[in-house]
Amino acid sequence: MNRQRPLLLGHRGARASVSVPENTLASFDLCLQHGCDGFEFDVRRTSVGVPVVCHDADFRGISLSGASPRDLAPWQEQGFLPSLEDVLHRYSPLCFLDIEIKDAGLETQVLELLRQHPPQHGYVVTSFLSEVLSRLRELDPDISLGFLWERSSTLWGSLHASWVLPERTLLDGNLASALKAAGNRIGTWTVNHPADMLRFAALGAEMLISDDTVRLVNTFSVS
Secondary structure: OOOOOOEEEEEOOOOOOOOOOOOOHHHHHHHHHOOOOEEEEEEEEOOOOOEEEOOOOEEOOEEHHHOOHHHHHHHHHOOOOOEHHHHHHHHOOOOEEEEEEOOOOOHHHHHHHHHHOOOOOOEEEEEOOHHHHHHHHHHOOOOOEEEEEOOOOOHHHOOOOOEEEEEHHHOOHHHHHHHHHOOOEEEEEOOOOHHHHHHHHHHOOOEEEEOOHHHHHHHOOOO
């Protein structure tokens, strides 16, 4: 039976797979091996302004905003904290990319890296930070942007983001109708149960982000 098919993205790669750590090249590779269309990942700023992939502001007791390249090098040698440039170089030819910016001040670097490594299968730059999205739009009127939120918000109506991505517990029929009426594309996270995956697809979500990449792909496989 054919079902409506959103973009299927792994959350921080294949986050539910205990064999590899999240937000690493190994996790991104595994996500794609499972059959996802791409993945979501988090970008933060180091003390020298280099964008690296990490969800939290601290990594193993190291504050990323105060970390020098020497501080990070031992972890990067083990596969952690890849640079945004490395991720774009490796995956821009392969899959859809959801680049979540966690820290303000990275807008110029992100745009430059996207110009150097343009994604061939689509992308969106997302953030919870409205000031980040506004600055990106100011710098590049054509960039694909997505607004993330996890509490009730009306900011989505003023940010000129093509994608709007409420947390899954916020997305219902009324909100989906309002977003579609405003011309927004809808995504949601973190959707880990098949019934929710199908329900959100039926509501018109065009992007589903899940920890469980195997279950996500299997749910939308043709039976």
